[in-house]
Amino acid sequence: MSYIPDTSAQDSQVVTPKNKKKWIIRALVCLFIVISFYFVVSPLLMSWSGGQSAISIDKLRIAKVKKGDFIRDLAIQGKVIAARRPVLYSPAQGSVTYLVDAGDSVELSQVVARIESPELQSLFEQETTKLSRLKTQLSREKIQAKQIQLQQENRIGQAHVALNAAKREMRRSDEAIKNQVISDIDYQKAKDDLENAEREYNHVNKEVALLKESQAFEIQTYELEFNAQKVKVTELQRLVTGLEIRSPVVGVVGNLNFEQKNTVSKNQPLMSVVDLSEYELEVQIPEIYADDLAIGLLAEITFNENTFLGKLVAISPEISQGRVQGKVRFSKQSPANLRQNQRLTTRIILEQKQNVAYLPRGQYLQKSGQFLYVFRDGEAIRTPVKLGSIGLTKVEIVSGLAVNDQVVISNMNVFKEAQSVRVIQ
Numbered sequence: 001m002s003y004i005p006d007t008s009a010q011d012s013q014v015v016t017p018k019n020k021k022k023w024i025i026r027a028l029v030c031l032f033i034v035i036s037f038y039f040v041v042s043p044l045l046m047s048w049s050g051g052q053s054a055i056s057i058d059k060l061r062i063a064k065v066k067k068g069d070f071i072r073d074l075a076i077q078g079k080v081i082a083a084r085r086p087v088l089y090s091p092a093q094g095s096v097t098y099l100v101d102a103g104d105s106v107e108l109s110q111v112v113a114r115i116e117s118p119e120l121q122s123l124f125e126q127e128t129t130k131l132s133r134l135k136t137q138l139s140r141e142k143i144q145a146k147q148i149q150l151q152q153e154n155r156i157g158q159a160h161v162a163l164n165a166a167k168r169e170m171r172r173s174d175e176a177i178k179n180q181v182i183s184d185i186d187y188q189k190a191k192d193d194l195e196n197a198e199r200e201y202n203h204v205n206k207e208v209a210l211l212k213e214s215q216a217f218e219i220q221t222y223e224l225e226f227n228a229q230k231v232k233v234t235e236l237q238r239l240v241t242g243l244e245i246r247s248p249v250v251g252v253v254g255n256l257n258f259e260q261k262n263t264v265s266k267n268q269p270l271m272s273v274v275d276l277s278e279y280e281l282e283v284q285i286p287e288i289y290a291d292d293l294a295i296g297l298l299a300e301i302t303f304n305e306n307t308f309l310g311k312l313v314a315i316s317p318e319i320s321q322g323r324v325q326g327k328v329r330f331s332k333q334s335p336a337n338l339r340q341n342q343r344l345t346t347r348i349i350l351e352q353k354q355n356v357a358y359l360p361r362g363q364y365l366q367k368s369g370q371f372l373y374v375f376r377d378g379e380a381i382r383t384p385v386k387l388g389s390i391g392l393t394k395v396e397i398v399s400g401l402a403v404n405d406q407v408v409i410s411n412m413n414v415f416k417e418a419q420s421v422r423v424i425q
Helices: 021-049 118-179 185-242 285-292 363-367
Strands: 053-056 062-064 064-084 086-087 094-098 111-116 245-248 251-256 270-285 298-303 306-318 323-330 342-358 369-374 381-382 386-390 395-401 404-410 420-424
Touching: 021 298, 064 386, 064 395, 086 306, 094 118, 270 285, 270 342, 285 323, 298 323, 342 386, 381 404
Parallel strands: 053 420
Antiparallel strands: 062 404, 064 270, 064 342, 086 270, 094 111, 111 245, 251 270, 270 323, 298 306, 298 342, 306 323, 342 395, 369 381, 369 404, 381 420, 386 395
């Protein structure tokens, strides 16, 4: 019996993958890990090894440096008050009688109160009587001066006549001495008479001139006394007329400071009148802006969603409770429907500049110092800068940044003062 061998000796063992698809997936996962390591983990490790930290861009606010008009201002609340609130005072001591009540409307120059002052009235009558007496004395002095002047003119005339007679007698004596019909003694007597007449005439003229000067001085003295008394009476007349208290404006009566018929002293405030045709705003400005305030600064007042222009017209010279009191007045007529003590938002323009670089205001001001973080090529780089004026919405850039630079304007505490930080987008 013959034996036929099988083909097992010719077979060789072949190893085949149990799951080829699973092997391909593993290969792709390994490739993805390698790529991720290269592009993500590797830069982070390099940054860590080089001392550089990283932060997500979602945690930052970035703004561009722009150029344009810059306004530094402040916004405050203002209280509406009447621009004119004159207080009426008593011109003299006496009793007051009010002719109006608080809240009444009054017209210009309307009598609103009277002061009864018997002392002032009596003094006025006494001084008026004295003025009349001085006027009479002045008139009498002028009449007497005219009488004396007539008498002195008569004396001058008599002296002049005597002088002419002496001159005629001297001419007769000259003719007689030539014809030798008069003695030398008579001739010398005629000559002496002429000299006496000339002396008397000159003396009378000088005496009359001196008397006129004395009379003019006396009249001037009376006139000065009369004019002084006239000024005094005029002032008293003004005070007596002022006993009728008149409203200086058209408006509404404010508070009455006394009851009817109460006794008041001179210069005591009696009442106030409020002019409701013109308003202004009383504002309380924080002390930190005190050095920047100046009369005439522009202001924008918001009322009923409309903006009205105004000016800062008054600044208190002192600081009270950390604030400076000021007054803002409307540049034009006050808007209608305003009410006293109403609160309005007021924006005071402290400074205006044109064509300057600026950034939006942000939290970086809390710790900016002289540095800001500029975003370039995926990094936030600490850059020295110089800031200027700071407004409500803008901050002036003096140097260190260029227009269109991207700057981090959020809180910079996340950078921990690092020189550069990589920003992950």
